[in-house]
Amino acid sequence: MPFWKSPAFLIIGSQLLFSISDVIGARAMKTQGFTPAAFFTWWFLLYTVIRQIAVFGQLYIYSAMELGRTVALFGAGSIIIGNVMGFLLFKETLTLPAYIGVSLAICAFLALALLPAGAKP
Secondary structure, eight states, X not given: OOGGGSHHHHHHHHHHHHHHXXXXXXXXHHHHOXXXXXXXXXXXXXXXXXXXXXHHHHXXXXXXXXXXXXXXXXXXXXXXXXXXXXXXXXXXXXXXXXXHHHHHHHHXXXXXXXXXXXXXX
């Protein structure tokens, strides 16, 4: 299977797009405030387009995998990407217990992504 069709690649790609749009939205809301005029700007169009592309990736994954595994992968992927972006972009640091939790999420992601799925009924 080509890497671009692997569930892990599609999940990480979708989560990256969601996270990028979250950063765009958060920065715009902090500068412009939550006003009606803020939603008629370039950033909101970009935000919406990026999120829509991410939703297509998410729906494709939902059609190809079982729901429980998919939701767990998206959750773990979100934790990982959010923490990496927080560290790299915003210079955030966490406590040791939080880093242990993130490490466990990484292990869960790898187990769900790499271990074979169970037999289908």
